Amino acid sequence: MPLIDVSIAEGRSPQQLRKLVSALHRAAEESVGALPENTTVIIREVPAAHWSKADQTIAERQQATTAAVIEGHPA
Numbered sequence: 001m002p003l004i005d006v007s008i009a010e011g012r013s014p015q016q017l018r019k020l021v022s023a024l025h026r027a028a029e030e031s032v033g034a035l036p037e038n039t040t041v042i043i044r045e046v047p048a049a050h051w052s053k054a055d056q057t058i059a060e061r062q063q064a065t066t067a068a069v070i071e072g073h074p075a
Contacts, residue, residue: 001038002028009058010045017043 004024012020024041028034048059 001040002032002034003040003042004028005042005044007044007046009051010047012045 006020006024008020020043021041025036025039028039029036048062049057051058052060
């Protein structure tokens with residue numbers, strides 16, 4: 001009875017999230033023989049301002065990239 005819990009940054013379309021759910025179910029079936037009715041998938045969307053790596057949030061990286069493009073310096 002797999003429980004697949006995924007955290008992902010906000011910004012995906014409902015169609016993209018649905019595709020991810022299907023791919024995760026298939027992976028559980030193919031890799032460990034899990035039955036679809038016994039597999040649970042949870043997707044947690046995290047706001048860009050709440051997800052950081054190397055002491056910089058996704059929102060801060062996005063802002064820096066946008067500013068660089070506006071200034072004519074592609075990131």
